[in-house]
Amino acid sequence: MTGPDATTSEQAVDALRRLVVDVPDFPEPGVVFKDITPVLADPQAFGLVVEALAEAGRDESGGCVVDHVVGIEARGFILAAPVALALGAGLVPVRKAGKLPRATYTESYALEYGEAIVEMHQDGLRPGDRALLVDDVLATGGTVAATRRLVEHTGAVAHGVAVLMDLSFLPGRKAIGDLPLTSLMTV
Numbered sequence: 521m522t523g524p525d526a527t528t529s530e531q532a533v534d535a536l537r538r539l540v541v542d543v544p545d546f547p548e549p550g551v552v553f554k555d556i557t558p559v560l561a562d563p564q565a566f567g568l569v570v571e572a573l574a575e576a577g578r579d580e581s582g583g584c585v586v587d588h589v590v591g592i593e594a595r596g597f598i599l600a601a602p603v604a605l606a607l608g609a610g611l612v613p614v615r616k617a618g619k620l621p622r623a624t625y626t627e628s629y630a631l632e633y634g635e636a637i638v639e640m641h642q643d644g645l646r647p648g649d650r651a652l653l654v655d656d657v658l659a660t661g662g663t664v665a666a667t668r669r670l671v672e673h674t675g676a677v678a679h680g681v682a683v684l685m686d687l688s689f690l691p692g693r694k695a696i697g698d699l700p701l702t703s704l705m706t707v
Contacts (some may be wrong), residue, residue: 529704532572535565536684536705554707556656556684560598569684573599574606576682576702577652580672587649588612591621592667593638596655599684603654612644612651614667625673627661637659638663640670647675658686658703661695668699 539558542671546553559565588610591600596615606609617626617637624639645651651671653664658681668678680700686692688706 522556528568529572529575532565532568533704535559535562535568539565539687540685551579554657554685556595559684566602568705570599570602570606573654573682573684573702574603576680576700577603577607577609584608585650586652588645588651588676589616590651590653590667590671592625592646592653592655592663597658600654601657603652603682607652609652612640614638614640614670625670627658627666627673629666631662636662638666638670639666640674642674645676649674649676650678650679651676653681653699655681656684658683658692658696658701659690661690662693663694664699665695665697668696 541555541558543553543555559569577584579585581644581682584607586609589600589604591597591611592614593616601611617639618642620639623642626639626644628635628637653667658664664681671678679698680702681696682702685705686703686705
């Protein structure tokens with residue numbers, strides 16, 4: 521991770537390595553779930569992680585270059601809200617189908633066995649807005665790619681995606697194409 525404050529980024533990575541817990545066979549056999557709740561429970565670690573993720577929405581001088589942070593359900597919400605505050609940007613949620621109360625754009629994406637749908641309010645972003653997409657883990661990239669399409673439906677621009685970690689053994693980086701990725705840790 522690079523940026524104006526490499527020390528903060530390095531401390532965030534150290535905190536992730538120390539606090540993220542591997543949970544084997546959750547939610548199904550063969551999957552190793554990355555539990556980030558110990559990071560969230562440690563205010564110093566959580567603050568370091570938020571600040572390191574927020575760097576993806578800043579220029580070299582530390583100025584904010586995004587208008588909104590788009591938080592991807594569900595753990596992405598937990599990270600995106602404080603990142604938006606750190607940047608002085610708005611927060612736009614991307615939710616599972618049927619969870620938002622007003623007119624939405626809808627995108628489907630493939631899962632291992634079937635398909636899922638995410639939605640975003642049609643008025644969540646305006647044409648020309650720059651959006652930073654935030655989630656906890658980049659795995660197959662399907663959710664991030666669908667979220668990028670939602671952003672583009674509004675006429676806004678996906679500035680980049682910021683995650684705590686990306687799983688290098690899955691095709692997430694390929695699925696997001698040319699979208700700049702900030703990952704604090706590669707697993």
